[in-house]
Amino acid sequence: MIKMGFIVLALTVVSAATVVTAADESGLANECSKDFQSVMTCLSFAQGKAASPSKECCNSVAGIKENKPKCLCYILQQTQTSGAQNLKSLGVQEDKLFQLPSACQLKNASVSDCP
Numbered sequence: 001m002i003k004m005g006f007i008v009l010a011l012t013v014v015s016a017a018t019v020v021t022a023a024d025e026s027g028l029a030n031e032c033s034k035d036f037q038s039v040m041t042c043l044s045f046a047q048g049k050a051a052s053p054s055k056e057c058c059n060s061v062a063g064i065k066e067n068k069p070k071c072l073c074y075i076l077q078q079t080q081t082s083g084a085q086n087l088k089s090l091g092v093q094e095d096k097l098f099q100l101p102s103a104c105q106l107k108n109a110s111v112s113d114c115p
Contacts, residue, residue, distance in 0.1 A: 032071035035064045039075055042100060047091040058104035065106055 042057035044050040053061075064072045079087055079094045087097075 028070070028074045032068065032074050035068060035071040036075060038064065042097075043090065043092070045100070045103065046093060046096045048093050048096055053100060053103050057100075058106075061100050061104050062106055065101070 038060040039057075041060050042053050045053040045057060061072070064075075076097065078084065079092075079097060087094075
C-alpha cells in the first residue's frame with residue numbers, strides 16, 4: 001500500500017515539475033540543499049550496494065518527510081529533471097531511490113503528503 005502510494009506521489013511530482021518555474025525551482029534547490037546532504041546517508045542503498053537502508057538514512061528520510069515534505073518531493077523530482085544526470089553520475093538507481101519510504105517503513109507516504 002505504501003509503495004503504491006509513493007509511486008503515485010512520484011508520478012504527481014513529475015507532472016507538477018512541468019509547471020514549476022525556474023525561480024521556484026531555484027528557491028526549492030536552496031531551501032532543500034541540506035536535505036539533499038542528509039539523504040546522502042542513503043547513497044549506499046540508492047546505488048544498490050546495500051540490501052537495506054541504514055538507520056541513519058531512514059531517520060533522515062523520515063525527518064524530511066515530517067518537517068519538509070516538499071523537499072522530499074523535490075529530491076525525488078530530481079530523478080526526472082536536470083538533476084537526473086548528477087544523480088546518475090553518483091550511481092543512484094531511480095528505482096532504489098523510490099523504494100526508500102517503503103524500505104524505511106514510513107507511514108502515510110502518499111500523494112496527500114506532498115505539497
